[in-house]
Amino acid sequence: MALFEIRNLTFTYPGQEKPALTDLSFSLEQGEFLVVCGKSGCGKSTLLRHFKTAMSPYGERKGHILLEGRELDTVSVREQGARIGYVLQSPDNQLVTDKVWHELAFGLENLGYETGTIRLRVAEMASFFGIQTWFEKNVEELSGGQKQLLNLAAVMAMQPDLLVLDEPTSQLDPLAAGDFLATLRKINAELGTTILIIEHRLEEVLAYADRVMVMENGRILALDEPAKLPARTRDNDMFRAMPVPMRIFEALSGEGFSPVTVREGREWLEGWMKNREAAGSSGEETRQDGGYREAASEVVIEARDVWFRYEKKLPDVVRDLNLTVRKGELYCLLGGNGTGKSTTLSLLGRIRKPYRGKLYLKGKELGKYRESELYGAVLGILPQNPQCLFVKDTVEKDLREMSKDEERLRDVIAKTEIGHLMNSHPYDLSGGEQQRAALAKVLLLNPEIILLDEPTKGLDGFYKQKLAEILKGLTKEGRTILMVSHDIEFCAEYGDTCALFFHGGVVTSAPARQFFAGNSFYTTAANRMARKWYPDAVTAKDVIERCRES
Amino acid sequence: MDAFSGYHPLINFTYFTIVIGLSMFYMHPVFLALSLAGSVSYSVYLKGRKTVKVFLIGMLPVCLLTMVMNPLFSHAGATMLFYMRNGNPVTLESIMYGLASGLMLAGVISWFSVFHEVMTSDKFMYLFGKVVPAFSLLLSMTLRFVPRFTAQIKRVAESQQCIGRNVNNGKLYERAAHGLKILSITTTWALENSVETADSMKSRAYGLRGRTNFSIYRFDRRDGALLAFLLGTTGVLLTCMHLRKLKILYFPVFIMNETTTGAVILYILYGILCMLPLILNILEDIKWRSLRSEI
Numbered sequence: 001m002a003l004f005e006i007r008n009l010t011f012t013y014p015g016q017e018k019p020a021l022t023d024l025s026f027s028l029e030q031g032e033f034l035v036v037c038g039k040s041g042c043g044k045s046t047l048l049r050h051f052k053t054a055m056s057p058y059g060e061r062k063g064h065i066l067l068e069g070r071e072l073d074t075v076s077v078r079e080q081g082a083r084i085g086y087v088l089q090s091p092d093n094q095l096v097t098d099k100v101w102h103e104l105a106f107g108l109e110n111l112g113y114e115t116g117t118i119r120l121r122v123a124e125m126a127s128f129f130g131i132q133t134w135f136e137k138n139v140e141e142l143s144g145g146q147k148q149l150l151n152l153a154a155v156m157a158m159q160p161d162l163l164v165l166d167e168p169t170s171q172l173d174p175l176a177a178g179d180f181l182a183t184l185r186k187i188n189a190e191l192g193t194t195i196l197i198i199e200h201r202l203e204e205v206l207a208y209a210d211r212v213m214v215m216e217n218g219r220i221l222a223l224d225e226p227a228k229l230p231a232r233t234r235d236n237d238m239f240r241a242m243p244v245p246m247r248i249f250e251a252l253s254g255e256g257f258s259p260v261t262v263r264e265g266r267e268w269l270e271g272w273m274k275n276r277e278a279a280g281s282s283g284e285e286t287r288q289d290g291g292y293r294e295a296a297s298e299v300v301i302e303a304r305d306v307w308f309r310y311e312k313k314l315p316d317v318v319r320d321l322n323l324t325v326r327k328g329e330l331y332c333l334l335g336g337n338g339t340g341k342s343t344t345l346s347l348l349g350r351i352r353k354p355y356r357g358k359l360y361l362k363g364k365e366l367g368k369y370r371e372s373e374l375y376g377a378v379l380g381i382l383p384q385n386p387q388c389l390f391v392k393d394t395v396e397k398d399l400r401e402m403s404k405d406e407e408r409l410r411d412v413i414a415k416t417e418i419g420h421l422m423n424s425h426p427y428d429l430s431g432g433e434q435q436r437a438a439l440a441k442v443l444l445l446n447p448e449i450i451l452l453d454e455p456t457k458g459l460d461g462f463y464k465q466k467l468a469e470i471l472k473g474l475t476k477e478g479r480t481i482l483m484v485s486h487d488i489e490f491c492a493e494y495g496d497t498c499a500l501f502f503h504g505g506v507v508t509s510a511p512a513r514q515f516f517a518g519n520s521f522y523t524t525a526a527n528r529m530a531r532k533w534y535p536d537a538v539t540a541k542d543v544i545e546r547c548r549e550s
Numbered sequence: 551m552d553a554f555s556g557y558h559p560l561i562n563f564t565y566f567t568i569v570i571g572l573s574m575f576y577m578h579p580v581f582l583a584l585s586l587a588g589s590v591s592y593s594v595y596l597k598g599r600k601t602v603k604v605f606l607i608g609m610l611p612v613c614l615l616t617m618v619m620n621p622l623f624s625h626a627g628a629t630m631l632f633y634m635r636n637g638n639p640v641t642l643e644s645i646m647y648g649l650a651s652g653l654m655l656a657g658v659i660s661w662f663s664v665f666h667e668v669m670t671s672d673k674f675m676y677l678f679g680k681v682v683p684a685f686s687l688l689l690s691m692t693l694r695f696v697p698r699f700t701a702q703i704k705r706v707a708e709s710q711q712c713i714g715r716n717v718n719n720g721k722l723y724e725r726a727a728h729g730l731k732i733l734s735i736t737t738t739w740a741l742e743n744s745v746e747t748a749d750s751m752k753s754r755a756y757g758l759r760g761r762t763n764f765s766i767y768r769f770d771r772r773d774g775a776l777l778a779f780l781l782g783t784t785g786v787l788l789t790c791m792h793l794r795k796l797k798i799l800y801f802p803v804f805i806m807n808e809t810t811t812g813a814v815i816l817y818i819l820y821g822i823l824c825m826l827p828l829i830l831n832i833l834e835d836i837k838w839r840s841l842r843s844e845i
Contacts, residue, residue, distance in 0.1 A: 081753070081754065085754075086749070086750070090746055093747050093750065094746065094750040097694060102672070106756075109763060110756045115762070118764040119764075122764075155754065376714065380713070381709075383709040387739070388702075388705050390735060391731040391732065392735075427738065442713065
């Protein structure tokens with residue numbers, strides 16, 4: 001019998017005419033790993049909240065939700081609490097207590113277990129997740145990835161049958177996200193826990209998934225195995241969010257089972273190449289890449305031998321940093337966590353000062369700018385969490401605070417496409433919308449240089465593309481953008497110059513294509529998949545074009 | 551690792567209640583000196599040389615001040631030494647009392663500084679969580695909330711700085727307005743985020759009847775033995791004080807018990823009590839050394 005069965009579920013939020021979920025029917029088998037994806041606002045979060053009565057949103061609901069054949073509403077809170085676990089988006093907000101051990105025990109305390117049982121369960125979970133080493137720490141001391149693992153462990157301590165996760169990795173960097181998903185995979189494989197997860201980093205999670213549900217406008221667009229997905233979604237916007245091997249597969253043949261991982265993609269491409277050679281087409285040829293401009297324009301940002309540490313006794317965070325960014329560029333600073341990228345941004349933003357070396361903006365030393373001049377026409381900074389920029393209760397008020405100039409206001413609103421959001425509270429916007437509203441606020445200062453810290457964090461493919469279009473528009477106007485990012489795919493596709501940041505400094509910087517073609521680990525999925533044949537193909541589009549050409 | 555902190559929170563708490571209580575309410579000079587010696591030496595053991603500096607700069611002046619001030623304002627006592635210019639007498643008894651008060655103050659302050667080090671928030675929470683279960687969770691959540699809130703204020707302020715709207719930008723009026731705005735939005739932020747925290751609590755079955763309190767502490771035999779010792783010693787001391795084996799009187803005349811064998815035994819007992827954490831630590835150190843030499 002299926003663990004969960006949803007029959008004709010229709011749900012409407014109060015005061016809205018259009019239902020958020022329309023006539024959904026599907027079942028969730030015991031031990032299944034089901035991934036849900038879709039554009040933001042497609043109803044996937046609303047759907048996930050229906051798997052537990054305590055989490056269900058208010059509104060009008062029709063249809064049935066059955067847990068092992070029983071109506072979910074009739075199952076006791078105690079049973080639901082223990083058997084259905086939720087992990088939500090924000091690693092921070094979910095933590096209730098101040099100590100790691102207390103957090104692990106929290107759910108079990110609520111269920112009223114005595115100390116002996118709790119001790120055993122907590123010990124089991126801590127060992128399974130490898131938490132022993134930070135067991136007695138304050139939760140404040142943990143990294144984002146550790147916090148999210150702790151949230152997962154705290155839920156798992158209650159030994160649920162079903163684990164529901166709502167974009168659990170969106171606030172994590174790629175490494176921590178990979179760890180998290182691998183742990184989920186381990187839970188699924190070793191404990192047999194059923195997993196229902198919303199995720200937009202499909203590259204990794206699809207390798208683990210049994211089935212994928214693609215949602216659109218509150219309906220199920222497709223529900224199938226990952227390998228059959230391209231055929232079901234090819235005419236949809238969501239197709240762009242699919243992993244690179246799938247996109248290449250679909251563009252080149254689209255018949256049979258699609259590869260999901262890079263390895264499968266490479267194997268498939270191998271076969272495809274053989275077939276084509278058998279059909280007698282031309283062999284390898286490397287194409288000269290004429291896609292980038294010669295570096296001729298004026299230098300806008302320059303760092304010369306910059307060193308920085310937070311305190312005298314602490315190690316250097318930025319060491320011997322040299323950097324030149326030219327006018328009109330989209331410059332991407334890539335690199336792992338804790339290498340000093342964000343600190344570099346704060347140095348350029350004059351929030352912190354280097355203890356050695358000089359920084360120049362537009363040829364003038366950073367320290368010589370007056371405050372009003374620097375944070376106006378020269379420099380605009382978008383912090384990692386765009387929420388920090390908002391101070392008013394509607395987007396409109398927030399923007400009007402920056403500028404009284406109606407024309408400028410209209411122009412910026414049009415550019416960032418936030419016209420429909422003017423009356424919303426900034427905190428009610430989705431991640432991508434917040435990002436754009438915050439960008440609008442910065443743009444109202446009319447800065448020539450814009451610094452962005454992880455602008456693609458937590459955005460789905462659709463919003464990323466929108467952001468890219470806006471950024472490209474800004475560089476065309478002659479503004480210079482320096483962004484710090486983990487997002488290789490985004491930088492490869494849209495960046496002009498990419499630099500690898502490591503150990504406090506820039507190791508190498510080159511035009512985007514050249515940069516990725518030269519790396520072997522630190523490069524895009526498309527490049528890893530096709531480098532054997534086309535070492536300079538960096539994006540999925542490149543690979544497809546090259547394959548078609550020859 | 552401090553050996554005394556490794557004992558059960560109940561032991562830690564009982565111990566501090568006893569020594570701080572006795573130091574505060576029993577102004578026997580020998581006891582005061584022992585108490586001060588015990589607390590200062592333990593605090594040096596725990597926190598190193600820094601304490602000595604804090605003690606010399608911070609505490610000593612306060613104690614000296616108490617010693618000097620008391621005879622200037624209190625004129626009780628029978629033994630007059632001389633008259634001040636305004637005609638009030640300075641008495642031997644009030645000087646003695648001032649001296650004792652200074653010692654007492656120093657002792658209690660330094661006991662509290664050690665208390666703070668040993669009784670961490672989770673120990674405190676564990677003890678009082680048993681009495682009022684809701685309090686323990688509330689305290690834990692507060693301890694989590696406060697650092698988050700301050701960190702967010704800092705983040706917002708930095709972001710506002712970059713658009714020229716921090717508390718140090720603009721005219722006085724504008725600065726105040728910026729500060730207020732930052733505070734208000736951070737409050738909104740906290741409320742907004744608490745929704746998700748509430749969800750997380752609800753989804754983990756918070757609110758059911760019969761919630762228990764888990765802790766990582768266990769009251770073992772070693773704790774039992776030490777508790778018995780603590781209570782026994784305190785019992786003996788209190789009984790002897792009650793039976794006037796020890797006595798102290800400051801006014802109208804200074805009277806102290808004679809140094810009999812019985813009194814010396816009691817002094818030693820109290821000395822052991824005050825030095826207890828240090829003794830436990832030293833015993834532990836010796837044990838480690840012998841363990842190591844066996845390897």
